[in-house]
Amino acid sequence: MRLLGWLATVLGVVGVVGCLVVAVGVWVVRPPIMDKAHEIIVIGTDGLDRADELAVVAGERLTTVDSRLTTVIGTLDSVAGSPLVDTAVGNAIRDAVSGVVSGPYPELRTSVSGLRQRLDTLADVVTRLDSAIPGITLPGVVTGAVDDIDDRLTQLDDTVTSIDAIAGNGVTTSQQVQQLSTAVSDIQGVVQAVIPALGVARTQIADASAGLDRARGSVDDTVTISAGVISIVFVYLALLNVLLYQQGRRWLAREG
Numbered sequence: 001m002r003l004l005g006w007l008a009t010v011l012g013v014v015g016v017v018g019c020l021v022v023a024v025g026v027w028v029v030r031p032p033i034m035d036k037a038h039e040i041i042v043i044g045t046d047g048l049d050r051a052d053e054l055a056v057v058a059g060e061r062l063t064t065v066d067s068r069l070t071t072v073i074g075t076l077d078s079v080a081g082s083p084l085v086d087t088a089v090g091n092a093i094r095d096a097v098s099g100v101v102s103g104p105y106p107e108l109r110t111s112v113s114g115l116r117q118r119l120d121t122l123a124d125v126v127t128r129l130d131s132a133i134p135g136i137t138l139p140g141v142v143t144g145a146v147d148d149i150d151d152r153l154t155q156l157d158d159t160v161t162s163i164d165a166i167a168g169n170g171v172t173t174s175q176q177v178q179q180l181s182t183a184v185s186d187i188q189g190v191v192q193a194v195i196p197a198l199g200v201a202r203t204q205i206a207d208a209s210a211g212l213d214r215a216r217g218s219v220d221d222t223v224t225i226s227a228g229v230i231s232i233v234f235v236y237l238a239l240l241n242v243l244l245y246q247q248g249r250r251w252l253a254r255e256g
Contacts, residue, residue, distance in 0.1 A: 006252065012243075016238045023235050069191065073188065148197065
């Protein structure tokens with residue numbers, strides 16, 4: 001019994017000290033945890049702001065491409081049905097097509113690809129925060145909408161290359177006019193469908209940003225509540241160890 005008394009006494013002391021260390025320690029580590037979470041939130045928020053700026057640029061370039069395609073279509077319609085195309089008009093068509101292919105369209109592709117890469121990176125940041133903090137559910141960064149836009153524009157690349165090839169040396173025949181009319185109309189149809197899709201993507205980016213803003217307060221509440229619960233549990237365990245220590249002392253006194 002004496003050995004058991006000493007064992008209970010030692011375990012009781014060790015248990016009390018260990019539990020109190022944990023109960024106090026959670027409040028020591030609480031600020032670094034909150035700081036790290038805030039750091040991730042800032043990274044996500046800044047990234048989303050940058051993504052929205054890229055989306056604005058992409059939207060402006062979509063509008064430019066759409067406007068220039070409308071110009072091309074108008075010029076093509078002006079000579080539709082003519083067996084031969086006036087040289088000046090043919091050159092104007094060539095220049096109008098070049099005005100789409102050589103500048104705005106490649107810039108648009110670069111903008112959308114950059115936006116896609118930005119959101120792919122942010123998706124990982126948001127997922128990490130969502131998984132790391134219990135009780136917080138953040139809206140996913142919607143890469144799907146931008147992926148779809150990028151994929152649809154990628155499918156147009158060959159068509160854009162084809163109109164440049166057709167109009168490259170000037171348009172002289174009705175066959176070229178018809179080929180260009182069909183291809184340019186197809187391109188504009190996709191571009192006009194992508195414009196509202198990009199608007200939806202911007203709305204979803206804004207929703208994700210708002211979710212991160214709400215998460216800032218939720219992080220503080222969640223970490224504080226968790227620290228409080230852990231402290232209460234370990235203080236309770238410390239009290240149990242006090243009882244173990246007292247029981248060990250009683251056993252030793254009885255043996256003495």
